[in-house]
Amino acid sequence: MNALDVDDIGRMADRIRIHVIEMTSEAGSGHPGGSLSSAELFAALYFHVLKHDPKDPEWSGRDRFVLSKGHVAPGLYAALAEAGYFPKEELLTLRKLGSRLQGHPVKGKLPGIEMSTGSLGQGLSMSCGLALAAKMDKKDARIYCLLGDGELQSGQNWEAMMLASHYELNNLTIFVDRNHLQIMGNTENTLSIDPLAAKLKAFGFDTVTIDGHNVKKIIKACKKASSSRHPTAIILNTIKGKGVSFMENNAEFHGRSCKPDEKEKALSELRSRL
């Protein structure tokens, strides 16, 4: 996979956003807000950070990405299609009967999906298993996992973090999409997760907080993580609904798609960014 330069990755993020709006609008449901907040991460991972081969998705030496916040599958699917894992035309089958693009990612159904996720709080445990296996097999593959901020309210994450630091899984990098919004509103009003960085540090993670929409910073943080002696946590300060004025910081778009007029407005805003 040829890596793109930073500007092109930024543009790729917006192409992913356009797909997300088209896909979720066509489906009439889905989770566009979080998909938009993670667009730069998806673009940076699949077009720079990950060692992977879309023509050989099961290549044994590949890095692995686990989407623990499985509801933002549209963003991941868009990145996979852009990277060449499957035809882009298939994106519009999202959530439809018989589609490989299930509402939440399913391992074995679609090339590039490493684990079945969507029930929140489980992806980090799975990632620990992948990281342990890579160590056992003496592979230099790295494991990446994206978690939602609201998702961290689930206790299993903290069980997994204890394990990651106990076994010094320095081949594991986790991202927290810190957009501060979950279905019922602000994370800090729902069930506060701050002080997040201090908690992650206390659980043994090398922790860094960056602008999650800055591709250069994402790439730099991932590079630094790869030489750490500890697992790394990268807190991505992001804006839910990023890139579309009326969706930004709007919890309503956590779990609903655009209506026809909203869709056109969103697409025109996003196209103007390209």
Place this chain on the structure above:
Amino acid sequence: MKKAAQRMYFGKALAALASRSDIVVLDADLGGSTRTSDFEKVAKERFIQIGIAEQNMIGVAAGLAASGKTVFASTFAVFASGRCWEQIRQAVAYPKLNVKIVATHCGISVGGDGASHQALEDIAIMRALPNMTVISPADANEAYAATMAIADHKGPCYMRMGRADFPLITPEDTKFEIGKATVLKEGNDVTLIGTGQMVTLCLEAAETLSEKGISAEVINISTIKPIDTDGIIRSVLRTGCAVTAEEHSIIGGLGSAVSECLSDNIPIPLERVGTKDTFGESGDPNELMKKYGLTTENIIKASERVISRKGNR
């Protein structure tokens, strides 16, 4: 009759499997009791201590299995099935990963620990999961053979075993075929269908029934899912009635599985011996088995009842 604990033979089987480099064993701080410690002794590099975190254990198991490992994850049956049921559903059963959840300390014969540690619902909730194979060996020899069989089987399995020493009713070199019921004694008047240590009680009941002139067939259902529909039908076609016996609730367990099989294929009178929609309590295992109706006498009474129902259809 010689007795042995199933978990001891499970430990022996794991140690024998350690020569296979794909086998990884996970423990949630109970390895001394579940006997996964026997594997740790010989293959420490492939034994992973998870701590008291069963939900995480299942996720870790899924990640290892997705990397090509054959994973055994063990703890007590209450925790192995209940604490992490949804994790098993999402991370293991749905993607059909090669994870073997081996649970010890099932049933009421756990004894003194009481209801919090007595799994009487695990068969029900595990067999409801698509892609899940559910195993319940009758004795320690079968537990050994079943461990070997599930290690060779690709896909999710749940196996339940007891804590106490059970009589060895199958031979040391017993073979185990997943999905195959075994006829331990032939008979014509009633089919006694048991699982786990209740198979032993079925054999005892058949002896007493024979003294009363009743010829009972005894079937060991050590694979509860997929259940051996053909084997059950073959037997009840001859006997015309059946009794199930399990150290588990009659709701959702072996009794339910056999009821489903019979009502789908050949509706005949059935009586179910098991716990009756109740939790257990602390006590001596034998006293508990008696108090909760898991006795040879109850199997005999159920047999007499079910035979008397044969003509009333």
